[in-house]
Amino acid sequence: MRKKYVVQLSPEERERCTELVRSGAAPARTVMHARILLKADSSADGPGWTDAAIAEAVEVSAITVGKIRQRFVTEGLDATLKHYRGPNREYRHKLDGRQEAHLLALAHSPPPEGRRRWSLRVLADRMVVLEDLDSLSPMTVSRTLRRGHRSPGAGSNGASPRTPAASSCGGWKTCWTCTIARTIRVSR
Numbered sequence: 378m379r380k381k382y383v384v385q386l387s388p389e390e391r392e393r394c395t396e397l398v399r400s401g402a403a404p405a406r407t408v409m410h411a412r413i414l415l416k417a418d419s420s421a422d423g424p425g426w427t428d429a430a431i432a433e434a435v436e437v438s439a440i441t442v443g444k445i446r447q448r449f450v451t452e453g454l455d456a457t458l459k460h461y462r463g464p465n466r467e468y469r470h471k472l473d474g475r476q477e478a479h480l481l482a483l484a485h486s487p488p489p490e491g492r493r494r495w496s497l498r499v500l501a502d503r504m505v506v507l508e509d510l511d512s513l514s515p516m517t518v519s520r521t522l523r524r525g526h527r528s529p530g531a532g533s534n535g536a537s538p539r540t541p542a543a544s545s546c547g548g549w550k551t552c553w554t555c556t557i558a559r560t561i562r563v564s565r
Contacts, residue, residue, distance in 0.1 A: 380428075382443070382450040384417040390454050391415065391422060397458070407458050409435060413445045414457065471517050476508050480521055483507075 394411040419425035497515035
Protein backbone atom coordinates (compact mmCIF):
# COMPACT_ATOMS: atom_id res chain seq x y z
CA MET A 378 0.00 0.00 0.00
CA ARG A 379 1.32 3.42 -0.97
CA LYS A 380 1.80 5.85 1.90
CA LYS A 381 -0.17 9.09 1.83
CA TYR A 382 2.39 11.03 3.89
CA VAL A 383 5.93 10.33 2.70
CA VAL A 384 8.74 11.64 4.92
CA GLN A 385 11.73 13.03 3.03
CA LEU A 386 14.22 14.77 5.30
CA SER A 387 16.64 17.34 3.95
CA PRO A 388 20.30 16.94 5.02
CA GLU A 389 19.83 19.76 7.57
CA GLU A 390 16.70 18.14 9.04
CA ARG A 391 18.40 14.76 9.14
CA GLU A 392 21.39 16.28 10.97
CA ARG A 393 19.11 18.02 13.46
CA CYS A 394 17.21 14.80 14.22
CA THR A 395 20.45 12.82 14.51
CA GLU A 396 21.87 15.37 16.94
CA LEU A 397 18.71 15.23 19.07
CA VAL A 398 18.91 11.45 19.28
CA ARG A 399 22.65 11.41 20.01
CA SER A 400 22.65 14.14 22.66
CA GLY A 401 19.87 12.68 24.78
CA ALA A 402 19.36 16.10 26.32
CA ALA A 403 15.95 16.68 24.74
CA PRO A 404 12.67 15.48 26.26
CA ALA A 405 11.93 11.78 25.66
CA ARG A 406 8.97 12.47 23.37
CA THR A 407 11.07 14.78 21.19
CA VAL A 408 13.80 12.13 20.90
CA MET A 409 11.18 9.49 20.05
CA HIS A 410 9.71 11.68 17.29
CA ALA A 411 13.20 12.32 15.90
CA ARG A 412 13.95 8.56 15.88
CA ILE A 413 10.68 7.87 14.05
CA LEU A 414 11.42 10.53 11.44
CA LEU A 415 14.95 9.18 10.88
CA LYS A 416 13.65 5.66 10.33
CA ALA A 417 10.72 6.83 8.17
CA ASP A 418 12.93 8.98 5.93
CA SER A 419 12.49 7.74 2.37
CA SER A 420 15.02 10.09 0.78
CA ALA A 421 18.24 8.77 -0.76
CA ASP A 422 20.05 8.85 2.62
CA GLY A 423 17.18 7.40 4.66
CA PRO A 424 16.26 3.79 5.37
CA GLY A 425 12.54 4.22 4.56
CA TRP A 426 11.24 1.65 7.06
CA THR A 427 7.61 0.57 7.15
CA ASP A 428 5.32 1.84 9.88
CA ALA A 429 5.13 -1.60 11.49
CA ALA A 430 8.94 -1.94 11.62
CA ILE A 431 9.33 1.56 13.06
CA ALA A 432 6.60 0.90 15.63
CA GLU A 433 8.34 -2.27 16.78
CA ALA A 434 11.79 -0.63 16.93
CA VAL A 435 10.66 2.51 18.78
CA GLU A 436 8.04 0.65 20.87
CA VAL A 437 5.02 2.73 19.85
CA SER A 438 1.92 1.89 17.85
CA ALA A 439 1.81 2.05 14.07
CA ILE A 440 -0.90 4.71 14.40
CA THR A 441 1.54 6.93 16.31
CA VAL A 442 4.09 6.52 13.53
CA GLY A 443 1.46 7.46 10.95
CA LYS A 444 0.42 10.55 12.90
CA ILE A 445 4.03 11.69 13.21
CA ARG A 446 4.51 11.21 9.46
CA GLN A 447 1.35 13.24 8.81
CA ARG A 448 2.39 16.04 11.17
CA PHE A 449 5.82 16.26 9.54
CA VAL A 450 4.39 16.50 6.02
CA THR A 451 1.62 18.96 6.90
CA GLU A 452 3.28 21.12 9.59
CA GLY A 453 7.05 20.66 9.27
CA LEU A 454 9.90 19.49 11.47
CA ASP A 455 9.55 22.08 14.26
CA ALA A 456 5.88 21.26 14.85
CA THR A 457 6.63 17.53 14.81
CA LEU A 458 9.39 17.78 17.39
CA LYS A 459 7.58 20.24 19.65
CA HIS A 460 5.98 18.54 22.66
CA TYR A 461 2.83 20.64 23.09
CA ARG A 462 1.14 22.00 20.01
CA GLY A 463 -1.69 23.82 21.75
CA PRO A 464 -5.10 24.54 20.31
CA ASN A 465 -5.41 25.53 16.68
CA ARG A 466 -7.51 28.57 17.47
CA GLU A 467 -7.19 31.48 19.81
CA TYR A 468 -9.90 32.14 22.35
CA ARG A 469 -10.71 35.65 23.39
CA HIS A 470 -10.80 35.99 27.16
CA LYS A 471 -14.23 36.77 28.49
CA LEU A 472 -12.86 38.99 31.28
CA ASP A 473 -10.02 41.48 31.14
CA GLY A 474 -7.80 42.28 34.13
CA ARG A 475 -10.09 44.97 35.53
CA GLN A 476 -13.13 42.71 35.31
CA GLU A 477 -11.24 39.82 36.95
CA ALA A 478 -10.27 42.13 39.82
CA HIS A 479 -13.91 43.20 40.11
CA LEU A 480 -15.00 39.54 40.22
CA LEU A 481 -12.48 38.75 42.96
CA ALA A 482 -13.63 41.77 44.98
CA LEU A 483 -17.26 40.74 44.51
CA ALA A 484 -16.50 37.19 45.66
CA HIS A 485 -14.88 38.57 48.83
CA SER A 486 -17.79 40.90 49.60
CA PRO A 487 -20.74 39.83 51.77
CA PRO A 488 -23.14 37.49 49.89
CA PRO A 489 -26.51 38.70 48.65
CA GLU A 490 -29.47 38.92 51.02
CA GLY A 491 -30.87 35.50 51.86
CA ARG A 492 -27.68 33.57 51.04
CA ARG A 493 -24.93 32.28 53.28
CA ARG A 494 -22.28 32.55 50.59
CA TRP A 495 -21.76 33.27 46.90
CA SER A 496 -22.41 30.50 44.39
CA LEU A 497 -20.65 30.46 41.04
CA ARG A 498 -23.94 30.94 39.22
CA VAL A 499 -24.94 33.96 41.34
CA LEU A 500 -21.48 35.50 40.87
CA ALA A 501 -21.74 34.98 37.10
CA ASP A 502 -25.21 36.53 36.97
CA ARG A 503 -24.15 39.50 39.11
CA MET A 504 -21.09 40.11 36.90
CA VAL A 505 -23.28 40.12 33.78
CA VAL A 506 -25.44 42.84 35.35
CA LEU A 507 -22.60 44.94 36.82
CA GLU A 508 -20.10 44.70 33.96
CA ASP A 509 -22.58 44.81 31.06
CA LEU A 510 -21.41 41.46 29.67
CA ASP A 511 -23.39 39.37 27.18
CA SER A 512 -22.98 36.22 29.25
CA LEU A 513 -20.58 34.65 31.70
CA SER A 514 -20.53 30.96 32.57
CA PRO A 515 -20.04 29.70 36.11
CA MET A 516 -17.05 27.71 34.82
CA THR A 517 -15.33 30.94 33.73
CA VAL A 518 -15.99 32.34 37.20
CA SER A 519 -14.54 29.18 38.73
CA ARG A 520 -11.37 29.37 36.62
CA THR A 521 -10.91 33.06 37.41
CA LEU A 522 -11.32 32.50 41.12
CA ARG A 523 -8.96 29.54 41.01
CA ARG A 524 -6.32 31.74 39.37
CA GLY A 525 -6.97 34.28 42.11
CA HIS A 526 -6.40 31.46 44.65
CA ARG A 527 -9.75 31.93 46.34
CA SER A 528 -13.08 30.20 46.15
CA PRO A 529 -16.38 31.99 46.71
CA GLY A 530 -17.51 32.07 50.31
CA ALA A 531 -14.53 30.22 51.69
CA GLY A 532 -13.10 31.61 54.88
CA SER A 533 -9.63 30.25 54.20
CA ASN A 534 -7.61 29.02 51.28
CA GLY A 535 -8.72 25.46 51.95
CA ALA A 536 -5.70 24.30 53.90
CA SER A 537 -6.59 23.23 57.40
CA PRO A 538 -4.04 23.40 60.19
CA ARG A 539 -2.61 20.11 61.39
CA THR A 540 -3.68 19.14 64.89
CA PRO A 541 -2.03 16.23 66.65
CA ALA A 542 -4.32 13.23 66.91
CA ALA A 543 -5.07 11.90 70.37
CA SER A 544 -3.78 8.44 71.08
CA SER A 545 -6.49 5.85 70.70
CA CYS A 546 -4.72 3.30 72.81
CA GLY A 547 -4.88 5.17 76.14
CA GLY A 548 -2.47 3.63 78.58
CA TRP A 549 -1.70 0.56 76.49
CA LYS A 550 1.39 0.31 74.34
CA THR A 551 0.10 -1.24 71.14
CA CYS A 552 2.41 0.01 68.39
CA TRP A 553 4.50 -2.62 66.64
CA THR A 554 7.77 -1.42 68.15
CA CYS A 555 6.39 -1.85 71.66
CA THR A 556 4.73 -5.21 71.10
CA ILE A 557 7.73 -7.33 70.23
CA ALA A 558 7.20 -9.63 73.20
CA ARG A 559 3.63 -8.86 74.25
CA THR A 560 1.31 -5.98 74.99
CA ILE A 561 1.96 -4.55 78.42
CA ARG A 562 0.11 -2.10 80.61
CA VAL A 563 1.94 1.20 81.09
CA SER A 564 1.67 2.55 84.59
CA ARG A 565 2.32 6.20 84.91
